[in-house]
Amino acid sequence: MKLSFLGLGVMGYPMAAHLLKAGHDVTVFNRTSEKAAKWVAENGGAMEPDPVSACRDARIVLACVGNDDDSIAVATAALSGMEEGALYVDHTTTSAACAEEIARRAAERGIGFVDAPVSGGQAGAENGALSIMCGGSDADFATAAAVMDRYAKRIVHIGPVGHGQLCKAVNQICIAGLLQGLSEAVHFGSRAGIDMDKVYEAVSGGAAQSWQMENRWATMNKGEFDFGFAVDWMRKDLRIALDEAGRHGASLPVTALVDQFYAQVQENGGRRWDTSSLVSRLNKNSS
Template sequence: MAKVAFLGLGVMGAPMARHLAVKGGHDVVVYNRTAARADAWVAANGGRAARTPAAAAEDRDVVFACVGNDDDLRAVTLGSHGAFAAMGRGSIFVDHTTASADVARELAGAAHDLGIGFLDAPVSGGQAGAENGVLTVMVGGDPATFAKAEPVIAAFARAVTLMGPAGSGQLAKMVNQICIAGVVQGLSEAIHFAHRAGLDVEKVIATLSKGAAQSWQMENRWKTMDEGRFEFGFAVDWMRKDLAIVLDEARRNGASLPLTGLVDQFYADVQKMGGARWDTSSLIARLEK
């Protein structure tokens, strides 16, 4: 059993923290910007709520975070009320936020100066993966720090892989989002085409999913896409935030991402349709409207 803290109890963070407490059996302190959410989490799962990131991080072996963006991450780590101010030497901060590689390197340096380990560890698997404790975790950081944290992360993950030094986890997550953007657009066009061709979509998908076109998106999203239901899953707003990070990194490293840039604009169309909080599979809506 480890003494851990979890900062950020959104749709991903809350179930991840629950798995640490229930499945992992760890001693969990939680913090959320909206205190009522932290209190509700404690009422359901036990543990203790703290009113600042620093108070949550005090005397903890591992501090986890899953917040919104680079600035949110700096807010829970730096300053007098940030987690770093209260963490002891040899403790570890694990960041599951999908953020930039730059902020990962920045915070890794700040943590190193304080004798704190830092891992950037974004996840894939969505809300369902978090709820079921089967996330894929891509990690950047020091191998020795990773070795200490990996058994604790395992409480909510089915795969945890060290990708390289600080920032590498975030870069790997960018690769993940590039793949998803292309696959969802392709699947959207395929189902739209099947509709216009008068095909039985269920029969088509049942056949194609046994061949080379198979994907997680096809297996898990074809039916709701076919029915035009998007009120769940990973929101378009979040995907556009992630793709902005991807495209910014590509401008710096020289990668050519024409399809990713195009799909980002398609998601902008979905936002204009009122779909900012729809699932990312809602790309089909702009074709079917």
């Protein structure tokens, strides 16, 4: 199938490669053309200098960019180059309102749309093991899922357009609270002077176990954060969740508090650190 992939960041770069390895005809676009040229040199496929030319004749266009403004701008350009009957899939984490706006513009051109934010981080993208939560019609979802399967271990159709993004907000709310609890646990155990390797062996086999514990405990204990999902992006996602909470009359006191803790991590120079760097704030405040 002729596909286009727009946005070759830490997630999009390996996701697009999975599509090419599956035998699809893939054309990529990235705002930094050097990144697109590097991708083509490593993987094959083709690149174009703008979204319009990159999406011409594509059956499905997939995008993974930065925020609402980026998504609207890239989608508007891409849709102008797409043919009626094609499908636009947005993997960017955005507001539900952004997804609804792109869907409206796509519908005006007879193009389908699925909002499909992902969870699993860079490792999930590289290993083809992402969890994807989708909003859109049954038909559009089925078409998208057949392609997204190449880089996903789980794909769930949540509901109509926008519901994928609302589900992603739920995902980020869960992670924020969990990481704060995990940070306090690691901080406490370290201060108490107990063997943290043995602590992990004990608690990871019980009710406290989680993906974050399995994948971040050791690096949190060592104070290593130069990898993973950046604090800047987490704050963007939590702002979306808090804004959506206001729209729907939901109360998120812990999420709001953790968002402010992340602001402190940013002030301490951790804008690009992994989200597990919450623990650094506790260690700094206790030093």
